[in-house]
Amino acid sequence: MDKVLTISEISRRSGVAASALRFYEERGLITSERAGSGHRRYPRSVLRRIAFIVFAQRIGLSLTEIGEELAKLPADRTPKREDWSRLSGIWLKRVNARIAELERLRDGLTACIGCGCLSIDRCELSNPQDHAGRNGPGPRYWM
Amino acid sequence: MDKVLTISEISRRSGVAASALRFYEERGLITSERAGSGHRRYPRSVLRRIAFIVFAQRIGLSLTEIGEELAKLPADRTPKREDWSRLSGIWLKRVNARIAELERLRDGLTACIGCGCLSIDRCELSNPQDHAGRNGPGPRYWM
DNA sequence: CTACAAGTTAAAGTGAACTTGAAGTCAAGA
DNA sequence: TCTTGACTTCAAGTTCACTTTAACTTGTAG
Numbered sequence: 001m002d003k004v005l006t007i008s009e010i011s012r013r014s015g016v017a018a019s020a021l022r023f024y025e026e027r028g029l030i031t032s033e034r035a036g037s038g039h040r041r042y043p044r045s046v047l048r049r050i051a052f053i054v055f056a057q058r059i060g061l062s063l064t065e066i067g068e069e070l071a072k073l074p075a076d077r078t079p080k081r082e083d084w085s086r087l088s089g090i091w092l093k094r095v096n097a098r099i100a101e102l103e104r105l106r107d108g109l110t111a112c113i114g115c116g117c118l119s120i121d122r123c124e125l126s127n128p129q130d131h132a133g134r135n136g137p138g139p140r141y142w143m
Numbered sequence: 144m145d146k147v148l149t150i151s152e153i154s155r156r157s158g159v160a161a162s163a164l165r166f167y168e169e170r171g172l173i174t175s176e177r178a179g180s181g182h183r184r185y186p187r188s189v190l191r192r193i194a195f196i197v198f199a200q201r202i203g204l205s206l207t208e209i210g211e212e213l214a215k216l217p218a219d220r221t222p223k224r225e226d227w228s229r230l231s232g233i234w235l236k237r238v239n240a241r242i243a244e245l246e247r248l249r250d251g252l253t254a255c256i257g258c259g260c261l262s263i264d265r266c267e268l269s270n271p272q273d274h275a276g277r278n279g280p281g282p283r284y285w286m
Numbered sequence: 287c288t289a290c291a292a293g294t295t296a297a298a299g300t301g302a303a304c305t306t307g308a309a310g311t312c313a314a315g316a
Numbered sequence: 317t318c319t320t321g322a323c324t325t326c327a328a329g330t331t332c333a334c335t336t337t338a339a340c341t342t343g344t345a346g
Contacts, residue, residue, distance in 0.1 A: 008292070018293090019335055027333095037342050039293050059248055063333065088252050095249045099242055105202055106238045109231050137305040138331030151322075161323090162305055170303095180312055182323050206303070281301035282333040287346100294341070300334085311324070316317100 147184040
């Protein structure tokens with residue numbers, strides 16, 4: 001039984017909205033077969049791919065970056081340990097960097113309360129240098 | 144000498160673009176006096192307020208939230224230790240929560256490599272439940 | 287055959303946090 | 317006087333990750 005799934009089934013099982021799934025397909029992050037009716041039909045393997053996307057998003061990657069990461073995985077076969085560990089190395093660095101930054105900010109936060117200086121500006125916690133320098137329009141999120 | 148500063152001076156010292164400073168003023172996050180010419184003039188205290196904003200942003204607060212936090216601070220006097228520690232308590236919780244999540248994700252990441260299962264979907268690292276359930280349009284960032 | 291749910295596409299809308307552009311004002315220096 | 321540079325406002329543009337809407341087609345139940 002090589003059961004294929006409809007978009008609403010995939011949506012329910014993955015927790016990702018159907019509209020988002022169509023959007024991901026448009027962006028080339030996932031693919032689908034079509035039934036005679038033109039309706040999307042997904043193999044169960046797409047759930048793994050979606051999990052990958054959601055996971056990477058939570059880690060802080062943009063959809064563009066996720067697309068690049070997915071492109072490194074073999075499209076034909078199930079990813080092997082080395083494919084996976086190659087990717088996760090980059091991810092690990094990113095997560096660690098972000099954790100380190102948050103810890104730095106947190107420590108500064110408690111230090112400022114502890115010492116009573118109340119001067120985040122002088123404490124240089126906000127550290128303009130490493131956040132400034134992004135140009136162009138659009139929202140700028142940290143990470 | 145009660146020197147006031149121009150917008151470009153504030154911009155240079157804070158690392159925040161002049162356009163962003165005007166935007167913050169429009170949003171009510173900072174205020175300015177005006178010179179006879181109509182040009183903005185800032186007291187040096189605004190630098191502290193901007194540092195506060197930048198810091199809070201890096202911690203993950205939206206401008207709306209930052210506005211609410213700033214509203215809790217006394218506008219007339221320099222914030223005292225208790226004002227400051229009241230705020231930072233909430234922040235601390237948030238930062239800790241985010242750090243905890245990132246650590247959970249990271250541990251799952253290394254575990255998946257270590258055990259070789261390569262199945263983030265079955266490992267439930269992506270955990271649909273705590274990320275789904277945000278409705279409405281617009282981008283949905285974690286945190 | 288008729289409803290009705292579930293799917294399709296393409297285009298437009300959304301929220302956040304700004305930036306950019308156009309058109310104008312003002313003071314100081316050559 | 318002319319030019320330059322720094323400032324002003326207001327409206328519109330930008331990016332991201334989607335959602336919503338409109339108009340339409342398909343599959344299934346009664």
